[in-house]
Structure formats: C-alpha cells, structure tokens
Amino acid sequence: MSPSEQSIPHGHVLRYNLRERLTHWVAAAAYIYLLSTGLAFWSPWLFWLAAALGGAQVSRMLHPWAGLLFFASVWNMYVMWARQMKYTDDDRKWWKAVKYYSTNQDDKMPPAGRYNAGQKFLFWGFFWSSLLLLLSGIIMWSPQYFAWHSLIAMRISVLIHASAALFTMGLFMIHLYMGLFAERGAFGSVIRGDVSIAFAKRYHPAWYKEIVGESSSPRK
Template sequence: MTTRTETQKGDRIEQGTPVTVHRYTAAARINHWITAISLVLLALSGLALFHPSLYFLTGLFGGGPLARIIHPFIGVVLMLSFLGLFARFWKLNLWTRTDNIWLGRVKDVLAAQEGSLPEVGKYNAGQKLVFWSMSILIVLLFVSGIVIWQQYFSAYFTIDQRRIAVLSHSVLAIVAICVWIVHVYAAIWVRGTVGAMTRGKVTGGWAWRHHRRWLKELAKRKPEADPTSSTPAE
C-alpha cells in the first residue's frame, strides 16, 4: 500500500538562519492572485447590481452599464484561473482520517493549542474545507451565470429557468463571499500564511508548527533545486 505524498514539485528546504521552506512556486502564486483578484472584482460588481443601496459600487467599474457588461467576463477569468488552481492542488486536498481528528479538536485550533493536534500535511482540514467549498461554489456560480448571461445565452433558456438561476446565483454568491472572508481571516490570523502566498516561502519553525508532516516528508526527500542542501535542522 502506497502512502499519498504531501509535497509538490518546487517544495524544498533551504538551509540558513533561519531555515527557509519553499511552499509555493511563482506560477502557483500568480495563479492564486489572479483568482483572488477576480473573486474580489466579482463580489464588488455583483453586490453593486444586487441591491440599490450598493449601486454606488458601480463607480469602480465606470458605471452601471459597464459593471453589468464586465461582470460575466470576469467570471470567465475566475473560472479559468480556478481550474488552474484546482489542477495544482486537488490531490493535496483529498480528505484523510487525520482531518477528522483535526476537526474534532477545533477548539484547540481556535485556542492556538497546536500541541494537541495531529500532524498535518501541506493543508489542514480547515484549508481543505475552504478549497472544496470554493470548488463547488465557483462551478455552480459559473453555470448559473451562463444561464442569466442574456447577451449570449438568452435563446437557450426559458424565463423561469433564468429566474431560478438569478436566485441561485445570488444565494451562492453570498455563501462564496462568506467562505472567502473566513479564508482571508484565517490567513491573517495564522501569522506567516500571507507571506507564504506573496513570497512563496515560510520559516522552518512555521512549517514545523503548522504543517509538520509536510515538513518531515520534505526533509526525507532529495533536494530538487539546491544540490548542496542536506537534511534540515528543525
């Protein structure tokens, strides 16, 4: 029976003071930020069209007509970008028994008592829940968005189908915004996480504390890009 790997190409340990661990490649970071920016722009333009009290947000897009035109095209960008992220990370987000234990001790997570938590790989259960939630939500938002994109697809759907799609799209968007807020809050709360997605690196201490199984697997692996590196210190 083979054990599923918790590492990716580009993940490596770099000796130094402190020890540095390469967590995300430049391509992965660019992919992530295109997805994140697209999601923010969609949220702002969508909220602007959702309720009259938020219509002032259309000013960010050049007015109401332009916001309505631009919104679905940004949705296409989001879908394509997220497909890239999904292809990169879905295997590392598959659920394991360890994730059930981690969730069962979520009080310790919130209390920052990580000593009682099981060792996790590159992603913990919370991160995996965000990943799969956004995967489902983005696909459903894209499908419902196609139904209500009247400029190109009005002839393919009935009025009743478009009404259902509008309602579904609005509800799904609110849920997606809530999941995104949780994701951002968690990234800020766990110090060092934002730096991982901007610089691509974390300290060895950060990796040991939050993703110990991933770090241990990296330590056993032969170096990829730095032939002079050896088994890292903690």
C-alpha cells in the same frame, strides 16, 4: 535546485511556487472585482461600487468575463492542488480537535499535511461554488439560448447564483481572517513563496516532515 528554491532565505522552506502564487492572485483579483460589481447589482445601497468601477454598463459588461477568468484560475488551482486536498482520516480527527486549533493549542492537533482540513473545506467550497456560479452565470448571460422555459431557468439561476455567491462570501471572510491575522507568516507565503521552518512545523508538521524527507509518524 530550482531558481525559486535558490532564493529562499536561510531557515525558510518553499510553500508556494510562482505558478501557484500567480494563480492565487489572479483568482483573488477576479473575485474581488466580481464581489464588488455583484454586490452593486444586488442592492441599490451598494450601487456606488459599480459607479466607482467605471459605471453600471462597464460593470455589467465585464462581470461575466471576470467570472470566466475566476473560474479559469480556480480550475487551475484544481489541477495543481486537488490531489493534496483529498480528505483523509487525519482530517476527520482535525475537525474533532478544532477547538484546540482555535485556541492556539497547535501541539494538541493531529499533524496537518500541506493543507489542514479547514483549508481543504475552503478549497472545495470555492471549487463547487465557482462551478455553480459559472453554470448559473452562463444561463443569465445568454438568456436567448434558454428560451424554451427561460423564465424558470432564469429564476433558478438567479437563486443558485446568489446562494453560491453568499456561501463564497462566508468562505472569503474566514479565509481573509486566517490568512492575514490568525496564522502569522501565511501571507508572506503567497507573496514571496516561503514560510519559516517554525511556521511549517507549527501549522503543517506532516508536510514539513514530508519535504525534509522524514517519515511522518503520528505525534504523541
């Protein structure tokens, strides 16, 4: 039994180990900084965000570095979770039944594994967006290396950067709502690491069966 498993309270199971939680919070902190400074660059109405974060020069200097940190943590998520985030036939069934999920009729849902199809969508959305943000961001960061047709490269990069950022904002709002309000007990899992058995059985029944060693047969 690992040290993190020993400290799990009775009636709970480990959902996120320390490495997973640290990676998640580095990604979250970097993303919130990127979002605040990025919005300040985007609109004069939001410039106060950069002023509050040390001024325009500091924000402009640190934004790309925070971007590298964000990408590195998303990449670490990829290394840890990509295999568990693969789409399966059950995920297709999950989307078809999503109306039951949104009306809290979890017993009518196909059994979700460690991640449900919505979480997988969020993961891949963040993964591909952060790749686009990285590539377009690097072009904007070092225009001197793209001088051959820098104006075109720059315009395309601005467009890609803004579109990918906008897409992640949509994902982020849904993620906050789901993690903080919709699924009671989820937030504790990225803080302490554990969830109650009731949470695991309700939201991730196939995963629960897997970790307690039962074979996962479809629910009737």
